[in-house]
Amino acid sequence: MLSIFILGNGRMAKHLASAFQQTDVQIAGVYARDETKGNSFAKQFNVPFYSSITKVPVQCDVYFLALSDQAIVGISEQLKVQGLVVHCSGMLSKFVLQKQKHFGVFWPIQSFSENLNVDFKSVPICIEGNSEENTRILEALADRITNNVQILNENQRQQLHLAAVVVNNFTNHLYVLADSFLKSNQLSFNLLKPLIIETAHKIINLEPHLAQTGPANRNDINTIEMHQKILAHNPELLHVYQILSNSIILHSNKNMEECL
């Protein structure tokens, strides 16, 4: 039976604990600097809590540094264990952990909410070990919680992280801008929710460029000008509107040329 130890008490830590708890993997304990939060996390999953990093058991199979990028190196340097130590960052090199004998990366491509009801089975997990054997251990672990394990090198993982920022952070920011624009006009963002859900679901079975519609895509200058007039007193959204409309026009022209 594989045993794991989780360092951290944020959303990544909790989602990992929740996912592994439904498998045959033993969660040997959790460590967190914040004693109150760490205790409550440990109780939630009925596992031992360690508030001192020097007391962390040394013989677990895998240690998850489910921490912010900034905290990973510092905590790793204090962690003296024999098992495989991995971080869960999309951007950091595995070599930030090279003081360990066994190290690697275990990065799920997902943005975790407080709500633990994520269907982990469909979440791709990108893994990388410092040896063939360590990669195999991570693969065996990831296999237990997802149907989608990806063995990727550092460049590939960083490219995916960047793309994840584009489709998650930037998309969410478009929601923020639309929400704020509608609020300032006493209109409810709720009216856009069915459209937002449909926009995401549409690209499950359709290539994104085939799903594109709207004024910029059809070069409808009238509508684009009317929108820009509406945004005359909203320079921030106006700027984003112009940059993205121009980028769509550029792409739709490219697609037109490909069709000629």
Add this chain to the structure above:
Amino acid sequence: MLSIFILGNGRMAKHLASAFQQTDVQIAGVYARDETKGNSFAKQFNVPFYSSITKVPVQCDVYFLALSDQAIVGISEQLKVQGLVVHCSGMLSKFVLQKQKHFGVFWPIQSFSENLNVDFKSVPICIEGNSEENTRILEALADRITNNVQILNENQRQQLHLAAVVVNNFTNHLYVLADSFLKSNQLSFNLLKPLIIETAHKIINLEPHLAQTGPANRNDINTIEMHQKILAHNPELLHVYQILSNSIILHSNKNMEECL
């Protein structure tokens, strides 16, 4: 029993036909310029097809101009009927139809795919008639296919249309850019799909600004610089990356100030 007539054979026309077919509303016929497509559309819904606009029956209750913004005025001027004539545009004024005695707007806030399985019941429909009575007729019609009828004036509808472009067209364009970036690095866009679905679903119960995560939101300059290096040979995505990251930083600072 209310009777309607549909002009157009695009996705809006088909989704309206599909939605009304499941109600007590009678679809008296469809008109389209393209005889082959129009005939096939009429057969699909088992309703009469009219290829000549002068032969369209004059006594239906409501006529839907489910046409592109460019075609609406031209077709409306040829349409000589007694009933209420509406267009389905988010941007056009109802007054483009003012040669009709009874006119209005019937705009569902949704981007319709070829696939007809949209759950219309949750799609907000924005209506506006040129008289109280005509607004009531449109309300009665919309009530039959959705649980979310909105009586909005022109300004409000145009503001919503703009916001819909932001959350639909611009979001989809971010998918296009991410897809194209990943393809150029031999990585599959499929890896992002679970994240894309989660990103959309997250804001159903959470205000968008509370759902924001990522390097720009936490002012993580290291990651932002690494991403920009990765994009050194991709000026288009780099530009979008910078504009949206800056806009996120601006917003997260605003939220910080509000907390102080």
